Amino acid sequence: MAMFESLSKRLEGIFNNLSGQGKLTEEDVNAALREVRIALIEADVNLKVARQFVERVKEKAIGADVLGSLSPAQQVLSIVNDELIEVLGGTEGKNKLELSGNPPVIMLVGLQGSGKTTTAAKLGRYLRDKQGMRPLLVAADMYRPAAVNQLKALGKQLQLPVYWEQMGADPVDICVNALEHAREQACNVIILDTAGRLNIDERMMEEVRTIRSRVQPHEVLLVADAMTGQEAVRVAKDFNEAVSLTGMILTKMDGDARGGAALSIRAVTGLPVKFMGVGEKTDALVPFHPDRLASRILGM
Amino acid sequence: QESDQITDEMWEELEDLMLAADIGPNTTSWLLKRLHQRVEEEHMQTGSQVQQALREELTALLGKPTPLHFSQTSPLTVILVIGVNGSGKTTSIAKMANRLTNEGHKVILAAGDTFRAAAIDQLKEWGERINVPVISQSPNSDPGAVVYDALQAAQNRGSDVLIVDTAGRLHTKYNLMEELRKINKIIQKFVPDGPHELLMVIDATTGQNALLQARKFAEHIGLTGVVITKMDSTAKGGFAFAVADDLGVPIKFIGTGEKVGDLIPFDPKSFVSALFAEE
Ligand SMILES: Nc1nc2c(ncn2[C@@H]2O[C@H](COP(=O)(O)OP(=O)(O)OP(=O)(O)O)[C@@H](O)[C@H]2O)c(=O)[nH]1
Ligand SMILES: Nc1nc2c(ncn2[C@@H]2O[C@H](COP(=O)(O)OP(=O)(O)OP(=O)(O)O)[C@@H](O)[C@H]2O)c(=O)[nH]1
Ligand SMILES: [K+]
Ligand SMILES: [Mg+2]
Ligand SMILES: [Mg+2]
Numbered sequence: 001m002a003m004f005e006s007l008s009k010r011l012e013g014i015f016n017n018l019s020g021q022g023k024l025t026e027e028d029v030n031a032a033l034r035e036v037r038i039a040l041i042e043a044d045v046n047l048k049v050a051r052q053f054v055e056r057v058k059e060k061a062i063g064a065d066v067l068g069s070l071s072p073a074q075q076v077l078s079i080v081n082d083e084l085i086e087v088l089g090g091t092e093g094k095n096k097l098e099l100s101g102n103p104p105v106i107m108l109v110g111l112q113g114s115g116k117t118t119t120a121a122k123l124g125r126y127l128r129d130k131q132g133m134r135p136l137l138v139a140a141d142m143y144r145p146a147a148v149n150q151l152k153a154l155g156k157q158l159q160l161p162v163y164w165e166q167m168g169a170d171p172v173d174i175c176v177n178a179l180e181h182a183r184e185q186a187c188n189v190i191i192l193d194t195a196g197r198l199n200i201d202e203r204m205m206e207e208v209r210t211i212r213s214r215v216q217p218h219e220v221l222l223v224a225d226a227m228t229g230q231e232a233v234r235v236a237k238d239f240n241e242a243v244s245l246t247g248m249i250l251t252k253m254d255g256d257a258r259g260g261a262a263l264s265i266r267a268v269t270g271l272p273v274k275f276m277g278v279g280e281k282t283d284a285l286v287p288f289h290p291d292r293l294a295s296r297i298l299g300m
Numbered sequence: 301q302e303s304d305q306i307t308d309e310m311w312e313e314l315e316d317l318m319l320a321a322d323i324g325p326n327t328t329s330w331l332l333k334r335l336h337q338r339v340e341e342e343h344m345q346t347g348s349q350v351q352q353a354l355r356e357e358l359t360a361l362l363g364k365p366t367p368l369h370f371s372q373t374s375p376l377t378v379i380l381v382i383g384v385n386g387s388g389k390t391t392s393i394a395k396m397a398n399r400l401t402n403e404g405h406k407v408i409l410a411a412g413d414t415f416r417a418a419a420i421d422q423l424k425e426w427g428e429r430i431n432v433p434v435i436s437q438s439p440n441s442d443p444g445a446v447v448y449d450a451l452q453a454a455q456n457r458g459s460d461v462l463i464v465d466t467a468g469r470l471h472t473k474y475n476l477m478e479e480l481r482k483i484n485k486i487i488q489k490f491v492p493d494g495p496h497e498l499l500m501v502i503d504a505t506t507g508q509n510a511l512l513q514a515r516k517f518a519e520h521i522g523l524t525g526v527v528i529t530k531m532d533s534t535a536k537g538g539f540a541f542a543v544a545d546d547l548g549v550p551i552k553f554i555g556t557g558e559k560v561g562d563l564i565p566f567d568p569k570s571f572v573s574a575l576f577a578e579e
Contacts, residue, residue: 038325044507047319111505112530112558113386117417143558145425150418153439157417198533225386229322229507231535252385255470257509280385280416280468 007039007298011073024072029061032076043258043297046233049267057083081294087267089290094272098246101218103182105190109208109239110223112196115251115277117147119223120193121154122277122285127189128160136187138178139164140171141195151193158282161185171207175215192217199238212243221274222248224261232261233268240269251277254284260297304346306339314354321538321575322507331357355572361541362568366550369524371496376454378462378487378494382480383501384513385468388529390419392501392555393463394426395563400461401432408459410450411436412443412483413467423465430560443479444486451490471516480521497524499552504530510539511546518547529555536575
């Protein structure tokens with residue numbers, strides 16, 4: 001995707017018609033920021049978030065010196081890029097999982113098909129191989145056909161234990177029972193795979209709320225598809241209100257989605273991105289780097 | 301209504317409405333230009349007239365509703381269902397199979413996703429629920445071989461519709477796209493004019509990536525239609541306008557839930573109305 005080229009070309013086109021000498025004027029900057037706003041929306045950044053973002057960039061850009069080596073277009077891009085990294089990056093350490101509970105419980109929630117079950121397996125593998133922990137995967141989706149089998153199959157592939165109950169069991173009970181089971185099995189981290197649900201499905205949101213209050217997980221992570229569009233903000237807000245999220249995992253970043261949804265979610269909720277999913281296999285999970293996502297959103 | 305005038309504010313509201321619905325900057329700016337032009341030509345006086353014109357333009361972009369296409373020459377119609385990971389292919393297949401069965405067709409399913417954990421079990425469980433046979437092999441077997449088996453089974457059993465489930469794949473993965481081409485060829489060996497439908501399933505919550513997906517799938521093996529799932533979400537599925545218009549591929553069905561009955565034939569008018577609906 002040559003979006004960055006086209007953004008930088010578009011910016012250069014604008015500045016070519018202007019004086020482009022000395023300092024950036026408000027007029028220069030306004031014209032440039034219109035293009036930036038469009039590029040952000042093309043990258044699926046939420047409309048309102050894009051607007052606020054551009055306002056902040058504007059303050060920094062007006063009056064900025066156009067230095068010898070950088071063209072005005074590059075100057076604006078660099079301010080935009082720095083600001084994107086700023087919004088995306090938490091302070092150091094925020095991207096790490098909270099693993100100090102006894103045992104720590106990680107709960108995955110999100111819309112249907114976002115990648116929760118796959119991510120549960122990936123996290124299990126990661127925590128075992130990279131942190132030497134003994135994870136227990138918990139199959140708490142009683143709705144999707146073969147959801148339990150899916151997690152069981154992944155557990156078998158990875159030789160990780162999976163706690164599951166017969167069809168028809170109550171997901172809240174399953175999660176509570178799993179805590180007990182983890183103790184018996186000497187597992188020292190628990191990963192809850194919950195069913196996919198819409199943020200506006202009252203009954204299903206009540207279910208995750210109850211699991212949260214009964215189990216008191218240390219991490220409640222929103223698993224969000226990198227291809228999500230404008231609704232990402234609303235989805236994240238609703239989930240955050242219902243279960244007080246602690247972070248998000250952005251999946252399917254191995255394609256060409258720009259991932260603007262993550263910026264939107266981060267801007268609106270302040271939640272850190274903890275990991276990115278970069279493939280279907282269970283090793284395709286990587287730590288999050290704000291600068292890489294910033295470049296990606298800009299199509300660099 | 302206090303004011304129904306054509307103001308800058310009204311134009312901004314329309315722009316926001318379109319962008320917030322994932323219609324995308326390109327299509328939105330094209331539509332706004334077109335509307336400005338129509339306001340002049342048709343001497344429109346009120347905001348309501350402009351909104352009405354927008355509804356017309358949007359509906360026109362979606363094209364005419366197009367029902368499923370059945371083979372005219374072969375006793376078997378083959379429907380190949382493709383799309384990126386997690387979009388709702390398997391569930392939509394169950395819904396379509398149920399619908400077609402209720403309409404009197406003899407349907408059979410092929411569990412062509414041999415890769416994802418328990419994908420075969422998932423389709424089989426749906427098959428049991430809706431009482432439709434599912435042809436499958438063991439996990440990690442060759443999807444082409446499964447499709448071959450299913451084509452044979454369909455002929456032996458006298459089925460008139462075969463729906464093939466495939467593994468989710470990102471449109472950027474060349475090898476996986478090539479695999480679809482192979483499946484296509486196997487189908488054509490049995491049924492030369494098949495597959496009769498190449499349906500791409502897209503999640504309504506998708507943003508601008510949807511158009512890239514549709515383009516790539518169309519380039520690689522062609523598309524005859526699109527199914528938009530999860531329209532029961534808060535998303536509006538605005539990418540549909542660019543997909544239908546740019547690629548000329550009709551939207552055939554809308555998924556509105558996780559139950560087997562939650563699939564409705566696409567209706568451009570109500571799709572456009574839903575864009576304007578307040579939540
Ligand atoms: N390419 C790619 N595919 C992924 C990634 N993460 C998950 N998937 C795929 O996305 C699809 C959906 O993943 P699941 O783990 O079943 O999603 P889920 O959120 O558990 O789905 P529900 O339980 O139905 O809500 C599967 O085909 C996964 O293989 C990723 O990072 N990259
Ligand atoms: N709310 C809602 N959920 C849906 C709809 N269609 C499918 N789903 C859910 O979305 C999730 C993924 O659906 P699948 O049918 O497994 O998707 P898929 O495309 O086959 O996924 P992969 O094979 O992993 O690529 C499941 O939880 C489904 O129940 C819909 O119209 N509305
Ligand atoms: K909707
Ligand atoms: Mg799942
Ligand atoms: Mg599937």
